[in-house]
Amino acid sequence: MILVLDVGNTDIVLGVYSGKELIDFWRISTDKNKTSDEYRILIYQFFQYNNLNVRDIEDVVIASVVPNIMYSLEKAIKGLFNIIPLIVGPGIKTGINIKYDDPAEVGADRIVNAIAAYEKYGGPLIIVDFGTATTFCVVSEKGEYLGGAIAPGIKISSDVLFEKAAKLPKIELVKPRKVIGKNTINSMQAGIIYGYAGLVEYIVKKMKAEIKDKSTKVIATGGFVTFVVNEAACIDIIDRFLSLEGLNIIYERNKDDRIR
Numbered sequence: 001m002i003l004v005l006d007v008g009n010t011d012i013v014l015g016v017y018s019g020k021e022l023i024d025f026w027r028i029s030t031d032k033n034k035t036s037d038e039y040r041i042l043i044y045q046f047f048q049y050n051n052l053n054v055r056d057i058e059d060v061v062i063a064s065v066v067p068n069i070m071y072s073l074e075k076a077i078k079g080l081f082n083i084i085p086l087i088v089g090p091g092i093k094t095g096i097n098i099k100y101d102d103p104a105e106v107g108a109d110r111i112v113n114a115i116a117a118y119e120k121y122g123g124p125l126i127i128v129d130f131g132t133a134t135t136f137c138v139v140s141e142k143g144e145y146l147g148g149a150i151a152p153g154i155k156i157s158s159d160v161l162f163e164k165a166a167k168l169p170k171i172e173l174v175k176p177r178k179v180i181g182k183n184t185i186n187s188m189q190a191g192i193i194y195g196y197a198g199l200v201e202y203i204v205k206k207m208k209a210e211i212k213d214k215s216t217k218v219i220a221t222g223g224f225v226t227f228v229v230n231e232a233a234c235i236d237i238i239d240r241f242l243s244l245e246g247l248n249i250i251y252e253r254n255k256d257d258r259i260r
Contacts (some may be wrong), residue, residue, distance in 0.1 A: 001017060001018045001052075001056050001057055001058060002016070002057065002060065002061065002119040002246035002248065002251055003016055003057050003059075003060045003061075003077075003081070004016075004060075004061045004244050004248055004251070005060070005061070005063070005064075005073070005242075006064075006112070006243040007030065007062060007063065007064035007066050007069060007070075008065060008109060008131050008223070009030060009066055009130045009131070009133075010029070010030060010050065010153075010155070011030055011031050011134035011223050012028050012029075012222060013025065013026070013243065013244060014026045014047035015028075015044070015241070015244040015247075015250045016052060017250075019096075020189065021247075022241060022244060024052065025092070025200050025241070025244065026046050027223070028042065030129070031069075032066070032067060032068055032069050034069075034072060035072055036071075036072040036075035037079075038076075039072055039073055039076035040075075040076035041247045043076065043077075043080060044080055047085040050194060053060045054081060056081055057083070059083060059086065059173050059251060059255065059258060060077050060081060060083050060086065061086045061153050061247045061250060061251045062074075062077075062085045062086070062087050062088065063083060063087075063088040063108035063109055063111070063112045063246075063247055063250075064088075064108060065108060070087075073174045074077075074087075078245070082095055085119050086107075086250075086251065086254060086258065088111060088247070088250060088252065089113060090125065092250065092254060093253045093254050094111055094115055094250060094253070095216060095249075096111065096114055096115055096118065096139075096143055096145050097145065098111075098144075099144050100145065100147055101139070103236050106145065106165050107135075109129065109131070109135075109243060110127075110137050110148070110259070111125045111145070111246070112247050112250060113137060113243055113246055114127060114137050114243075115137065115249050115250060116123075116239075116245040116249060117242060117244035118128075118139050118143045119245075119246075119249055120239070120245070121237065122141075122218075123140055123141045123143055124138070124139060124141045124211060124213050125139050125216055125218070126204055126207055126216055126219070127137075127148075127218075127219045127220075128200055128204070128218065128219070128221070128235065129220075129222040129242075129243075130153065130154060130220065130221070130222035130223065130225040130228060131222040131223055131224065132142065132153045133150050133151065133152060133153045133156070134150070134151045134152070134153050134196070134200075134224075135148060135149070135150050136148045136149040136151075136153075136203055136204070136207065138207055138211060140211070141213075143257055145233070146211070147219060148207075148208075151203075152193060154173065154193075154224050154227055154228065155224060157192055157196075157248065158170075158173060158188070159189060161192075166226075168184065168188060169184065169185065169188075170188060171185050171188050173189070173192065173224075173227050174189060174190075174193075175186070175189065175227070175231070176189045177191070178190070179194050189234050192229065193227060196227070197228050197232045200228060200232040200234065200235070201234050202235065204232075217237065218234050219237045219238075220232075220236075220237070220239070221233045221238070221239050221242040221243065225240065227237060229254070240258065
């Protein structure tokens with residue numbers, strides 16, 4: 001079995017794979033102040049609770065967009081599994097041709113999503129990842145990573161409204177029944193939920209026009225996908241485990257080169 005970790009700015013998603021089968025998965029808050037001991041104990045407790053043995057883990061793969069958490073996380077992995085994890089980054093075999101001005105600028109999360117989406121659904125496709133940021137990634141019919149767009153995430157937008165507008169309250173992210181709100185909370189919820197649905201629809205429309213292929217599949221993923229997906233008619237497939245599957249695929253493409 002292998003352990004995969006997708007480290008985002010809001011959450012860390014962990015998954016245990018046996019071959020291509022996802023055995024179990026967990027989501028924890030990303031905490032830059034946690035020590036390696038705290039992460040080690042937390043991961044160990046997940047294994048204990050789900051009747052998994054840490055000794056059965058043969059390797060560990062991590063994709064991270066949070067550099068200042070990696071020292072503690074890597075130390076925790078080494079202490080618990082006696083494994084130096086494989087980190088997604090330069091020098092790793094991905095099997096995808098990145099057509100970015102500087103390929104090193106593409107976040108590890110966007111790479112693993114693109115790999116998994118193309119492997120599962122073919123191309124061309126657009127991946128919309130609803131995380132701390134909402135990212136749009138375009139993959140060609142040949143499996144080339146063409147680029148994309150980055151917008152503030154839905155939770156960031158909600159939090160900024162509360163923090164920067166003195167009279168606006170902190171709200172729960174739920175879809176209101178109507179877009180015309182009759183109170184401040186419903187009005188904010190309508191603006192955020194329906195506004196993001198419109199943002200997704202418009203960017204996807206423009207991307208399809210640029211690549212001149214209206215048949216392009218649109219795949220949605222990420223921790224905040226449920227808030228918008230039912231309002232964005234352009235989305236064809238919801239795949240909540242896209243990043244974990246991408247990490248598992250990357251492991252398969254690099255395992256023969258691993259030195260433990």
